[in-house]
Amino acid sequence: QTRVLTVSNQKGGVGKTTTTVNIAAALAIAGLNVLVIDIDPQGNASTALGVEHHADVDSIYDVLINDMPLGEVIAQCPDIDHLIVAPATIHLAGAEIELVSLVAREQRLRRAIEVYAQERETAGLPRLDYVFIDCPPSLGLLTVNAFVAAQEVLIPIQCEYYALEGLSQLLKNIEMIQKHLNAGLVVSTILLTMYDGRTNLAAQVAAEVREHFPNEVLSAVVPRSVRISEAPSYQQSVITYDPSSSGALSYQEAAAEIAERGK
Amino acid sequence: QTRVLTVSNQKGGVGKTTTTVNIAAALAIAGLNVLVIDIDPQGNASTALGVEHHADVDSIYDVLINDMPLGEVIAQCPDIDHLIVAPATIHLAGAEIELVSLVAREQRLRRAIEVYAQERETAGLPRLDYVFIDCPPSLGLLTVNAFVAAQEVLIPIQCEYYALEGLSQLLKNIEMIQKHLNAGLVVSTILLTMYDGRTNLAAQVAAEVREHFPNEVLSAVVPRSVRISEAPSYQQSVITYDPSSSGALSYQEAAAEIAERGK
Numbered sequence: 001q002t003r004v005l006t007v008s009n010q011k012g013g014v015g016k017t018t019t020t021v022n023i024a025a026a027l028a029i030a031g032l033n034v035l036v037i038d039i040d041p042q043g044n045a046s047t048a049l050g051v052e053h054h055a056d057v058d059s060i061y062d063v064l065i066n067d068m069p070l071g072e073v074i075a076q077c078p079d080i081d082h083l084i085v086a087p088a089t090i091h092l093a094g095a096e097i098e099l100v101s102l103v104a105r106e107q108r109l110r111r112a113i114e115v116y117a118q119e120r121e122t123a124g125l126p127r128l129d130y131v132f133i134d135c136p137p138s139l140g141l142l143t144v145n146a147f148v149a150a151q152e153v154l155i156p157i158q159c160e161y162y163a164l165e166g167l168s169q170l171l172k173n174i175e176m177i178q179k180h181l182n183a184g185l186v187v188s189t190i191l192l193t194m195y196d197g198r199t200n201l202a203a204q205v206a207a208e209v210r211e212h213f214p215n216e217v218l219s220a221v222v223p224r225s226v227r228i229s230e231a232p233s234y235q236q237s238v239i240t241y242d243p244s245s246s247g248a249l250s251y252q253e254a255a256a257e258i259a260e261r262g263k
Numbered sequence: 264q265t266r267v268l269t270v271s272n273q274k275g276g277v278g279k280t281t282t283t284v285n286i287a288a289a290l291a292i293a294g295l296n297v298l299v300i301d302i303d304p305q306g307n308a309s310t311a312l313g314v315e316h317h318a319d320v321d322s323i324y325d326v327l328i329n330d331m332p333l334g335e336v337i338a339q340c341p342d343i344d345h346l347i348v349a350p351a352t353i354h355l356a357g358a359e360i361e362l363v364s365l366v367a368r369e370q371r372l373r374r375a376i377e378v379y380a381q382e383r384e385t386a387g388l389p390r391l392d393y394v395f396i397d398c399p400p401s402l403g404l405l406t407v408n409a410f411v412a413a414q415e416v417l418i419p420i421q422c423e424y425y426a427l428e429g430l431s432q433l434l435k436n437i438e439m440i441q442k443h444l445n446a447g448l449v450v451s452t453i454l455l456t457m458y459d460g461r462t463n464l465a466a467q468v469a470a471e472v473r474e475h476f477p478n479e480v481l482s483a484v485v486p487r488s489v490r491i492s493e494a495p496s497y498q499q500s501v502i503t504y505d506p507s508s509s510g511a512l513s514y515q516e517a518a519a520e521i522a523e524r525g526k
C-alpha cells in the first residue's frame with residue numbers, strides 16, 4: 001500500500017521543505033520508490049531536489065487547474081534514483097483563488113494521484129512506496145488538497161516559542177478535514193526540528209510537545225545545523241551533501257522510524 | 264504624516280513578526296506613537312506584545328469582515344507606552360476565503376485605518392507616527408489588504424539560501440498592487456535577519472541582496488541570537504527583555520535608520 005503523507009504546518013520556516021526533501025531522500029537511497037509533490041508556490045522542494053521549475057515548466061499548477069495528468073509533470077531527481085518530483089512553479093501563487101470557483105476543488109490532487117498510480121500499474125512500473133506533499137505555510141485550498149489526498153500528516157515543529165501557538169489551529173483544521181473531506185486522515189508523525197542544545201527554550205518546547213503528543217513525536221530530533229541549511233544551495237539534500245553530518249544522521253534516523261511505524 | 268509600513272515576505276519564518284515587534288518597540292520607547300496591526304491568524308505579534316487574542320476578543324477579523332471600527336479592537340501594550348496593538352485571533356484563518364466575496368475586499372484595512380486616524384484627531388489624541396502591519400507568510404487577500412493600506416513595504420530577508428527564491432514573486436505581486444490598487448506603494452526598506460557570522464552562506468546571501476537592492480537594504484543587520492527567540496516566551500520584545508544584547512542593539516539601530524530615512 002502506498003503511504004501518502006502531507007508535510008504541513010502553517011507556521012512559517014519550521015522545516016517543512018527540509019523535512020520533506022531529506023526524509024524522501026533517505027527512503028529513496030534505501031531503495032524505496034518515493035514521489036515528492038511540491039505544492040508550495042515558492043518551489044523550495046523543487047529547488048532542493050534539483051528539478052527545473054521556472055515559469056514555462058509543466059507543474060502541479062497544471063495538474064490542479066488544467067487537469068493535466070500528474071505523470072506528465074513528474075521529473076526524475078538528478079542525483080537520487082527512485083526519487084521523482086512533481087515541481088511547483090510561480091503560477092501556483094494564483095491557484096488558491098482560482099481553485100475557489102472550480103468543481104471538486106478539494107479533491108483535485110487526490111484524483112490526480114489515484115490516476116497516476118493506475119497508470120504506473122498499467123505500465124508495469126513498480127508501485128510507489130511513499131508520496132510526500134510539501135505544503136506552503138498556510139491553510140488555504142492548496143493545503144486542503146494535500147489533506148484530502150493524504151492518509152497521514154507529518155508535522156515538523158521547530159523548537160521555538162511560537163511553535164505551540166499555531167498547533168491548535170492546525171489540529172482544528174485537520175479535524176474539519178476529517179469530518180467533511182477525509183475521514184481516514186491521521187496525524188501520524190511529529191518531528192522536532194532545529195533543536196539547539198545550547199538553549200533552555202528548545203528543551204522546554206520539546207518536553208511540552210512530547211507531553212501533548214507522546215505517541216506521534218518521533219524519538220529522532222533534528223539539530224540546528226549549518227550543513228542542513230547549506231545543502232539546498234548545491235541543489236542537494238543534506239543526506240547526499242554531507243552524509244555523516246549530525247543533520248544527515250538525524251534525518252536518516254527519522255526516516256527509519258517513519259518506515260518502521262508503517263509496518 | 265503617519266508612516267504606514269507593511270512587513271511582508273511570503274517565505275515563512277524569516278523574521279516578519281520579530282522585526283515588526285522590535286522595530287515598533289524601539290520607536291515607541293523613543294517616544295513616538297506606534298500602532299502594530301497583526302493580520303497573521305497565528306497572532307504571534309499579539310503574543311509577543313502581551314495583548315490578549317483568544318477567540319472571544321474583538322480583533323482585526325471583526326474590522327475586516329464585520330466592519331467594526333479599528334479603534335474598538337485596539338489594546339495598549341502592557342509594558343511599552345506609546346505602543347498600541349490591533350490583535351489577530353484564530354477567526355482570521357477563515358478571512359481569506361470570506362473576503363473573496365465581499366465588496367471592496369482589498370480596501371477594507373485601508374479604510375479602517377483612515378477612519379481611525381480621523382477619530383484620533385477628533386478626540387484630540389496625538390497623531391500616530393508609525394503603523395506597522397505584520398503579515399502572514401502568504402500573498403492572499405490579507406496581505407493584499409496590507410499592501411493597499413500601506414505606503415511602504417519593509418521586507419525582512421533571512422540570510423539563508425531560499426531567501427532569494429521567493430523575492431522575485433514578492434516583487435511581482437507588489438508591482439501588480441502598484442498597477443491596480445495602490446500606485447504610491449514603495450519597497451522602502453529591506454532588513455537582513457538571522458545573520459550567522461560563522462557561515463559563508465549568510466555572507467553570500469547578504470552580499471547578493473545588497474547588490475540587487477543597494478538603496479533599500481539597511482546597514483543594520485540583525486544577528487541570529489538566542490535572546491531574540493527567547494523574548495516572546497516572556498511576552499516581551501528583545502528591546503525590553505535584554506536591552507544590551509546584540510539583537511536588541513541591532514533592532515535599535517535599524518529603527519533609527521528607518522526613522523532617519525523618513526525625514
Ligand SMILES: Nc1ncnc2c1ncn2[C@@H]1O[C@H](COP(=O)(O)OP(=O)(O)OP(=O)(O)O)[C@@H](O)[C@H]1O
Nearest residue numbers: 012013014015016017018137223224225229275423
Ligand atoms: N535543522 C536545521 N538546521 C539549520 N537550518 C535549518 C534546519 N532546517 C531547516 N533549516 C533552514 O531554515 C530555513 C527554513 O526551513 P524550511 O524552508 O525547510 O522551512 P519551511 O517550513 O519549509 O518554510 P516555509 O514555511 O517558507 O515553507 C531554511 O533556510 C532551511 O535551510
Ligand SMILES: Nc1ncnc2c1ncn2[C@@H]1O[C@H](COP(=O)(O)OP(=O)(O)OP(=O)(O)O)[C@@H](O)[C@H]1O
Nearest residue numbers: 012160275276277278279280281400486487488492
Ligand atoms: N535574529 C534572530 N535570531 C534568532 N532567532 C530569531 C531571530 N529572528 C527571529 N527568530 C526566531 O525565528 C522564528 C521565526 O521568526 P518569526 O516568527 O519572527 O518569523 P516570521 O517571518 O514572522 O514567521 P511566519 O512566516 O510564520 O510569520 C521565531 O521562533 C523567532 O523567535
Ligand SMILES: [Mg+2]
Nearest residue numbers: 016017040044
Ligand atoms: Mg517550505
Ligand SMILES: [Mg+2]
Nearest residue numbers: 279280303307
Ligand atoms: Mg510572523
